[in-house]
Amino acid sequence: MNSELRRLIHLQQLDLKIVELQQRAEQIPQEIETFNRILEENRQTLEQARQHIEEDNKQRRLLEGEVETLRERLSKYKSQLMEVRTNKEYQAMLHEIENTEREIEAKEDHILERMMAIDEREKQAREAKGELVKKEEEILEKRGKLESFVSQAESQIVCLQKDRRRLEEEISGELTEQYQRIASVRNGVALAEAKDQSCQACHVKLRPQLFADIRTNRQIITCENCNRILYYAGP
Numbered sequence: 001m002n003s004e005l006r007r008l009i010h011l012q013q014l015d016l017k018i019v020e021l022q023q024r025a026e027q028i029p030q031e032i033e034t035f036n037r038i039l040e041e042n043r044q045t046l047e048q049a050r051q052h053i054e055e056d057n058k059q060r061r062l063l064e065g066e067v068e069t070l071r072e073r074l075s076k077y078k079s080q081l082m083e084v085r086t087n088k089e090y091q092a093m094l095h096e097i098e099n100t101e102r103e104i105e106a107k108e109d110h111i112l113e114r115m116m117a118i119d120e121r122e123k124q125a126r127e128a129k130g131e132l133v134k135k136e137e138e139i140l141e142k143r144g145k146l147e148s149f150v151s152q153a154e155s156q157i158v159c160l161q162k163d164r165r166r167l168e169e170e171i172s173g174e175l176t177e178q179y180q181r182i183a184s185v186r187n188g189v190a191l192a193e194a195k196d197q198s199c200q201a202c203h204v205k206l207r208p209q210l211f212a213d214i215r216t217n218r219q220i221i222t223c224e225n226c227n228r229i230l231y232y233a234g235p
C-alpha cells in the first residue's frame, strides 16, 4: 500500500477516535445533572413525608388538648350534679354531661384517625428514606464512573492529538490539506473504503477501471460522487 494512503487511514482512525471520546465526554455533564435531579426529587419526597407527619402530630396534640379541656369540664359538671336542687336542673346537667362525653368520644376518634395516618406516613417516610439511601449509593457510584471516564478521556485525547500531529508531519502538506477539506464538509470522514465495486460511504457504484486502480492502493483516488479518498481493504 502507498505509505501516504496508509498514514491517511491511520489519521482518519485517530480523528474518529478523538471525536468519539469528545462527544461521549460532552454528554456526561448532562447525565450527571439528570442524576442530581433524581436525587433532589427523592429528597423532596422524603421532606414532604416528614412535613405531613409534623402537621399530623400538631393536629393530634391540638385534639388532645381539647379532650383534656373537655374532661375538666366533665368532672366539673359531675361535681355540680351533686349540688343541683331541682329535677329540671338535674336533667339539664345530665344532658350537658352526655353531650360532653359524646364530644370527647368524637375527638378521641379523630385522634385515633390521626395516629393511624401518622403510622402510614411514617411507613412512607421510611420507604422514601430507604429509597433515597439506595439511590444515593447507586448514583454516587455511577457519577464516579462518569467523572473518571471524563478525566481518562481527556488525557487519552491529549495522547491521540500528539500522535496525530506526529503523523501529520509525515504526510505532505498538500495531502493534509485535501484531507482536511474533505473532512470539513463530510462530517469529519475524509476516507472511505471501496468494496463490492462501490464507495462504502456514499454507496455510488465505481467504474470498473477506477475500482481496479483503487484495489492496488498505489495512488490517492477520490470518489467521483462524494469526493472522499478511497482505499481498498480486501474483499
Ligand SMILES: [Zn+2]
Binding pocket: 192, 199, 200, 201, 202, 203, 204, 223, 224, 225, 226, 227, 228
Ligand atoms: Zn463516495
